[in-house]
Amino acid sequence: MYSCWGNDLYYYKNFKGHRNTIIKVLKRVNYIHTDCQRDFEMAKSLGFNGDFLGVIPGGTGYKLDELQKFKMPVGQRKIILVKGY
Structure with a gap:
């Protein structure tokens, strides 16, 4: 199983050596879950053909209203x- 953290594919696919390794690995992976649908589509385009276990966001979202008290003026x-990376 491959647990994809977004930029694993999005960033590293742009480097020939990494891209070749990614393609080799994805051909051998049976299961994948990703941070977003974009990354699943990217994995498929790079050769993944196993079972997709769904989108599981790594950041899981942020409660912005609770973080307001920590904001400071830039100065x-x-x-x-x-x-x-």
Whole structure:
């Protein structure tokens, strides 16, 4: 089973070496679940033909109203967070 985390396919399919590995692996995978429908469609286009177990969002959504109390004006912020691969 392959548990796909969005950018696993979306980002890495753009690099020839990674893309070739992804294609080889997807041919051997029996089951997959993805973060979104887009990623399932992408997996199919890259050769996955096993059973789709559905969309299971990794972030599971955010309760934005509960996070409002943590917002700060930009000038008061002391941390810059960069997420990358």
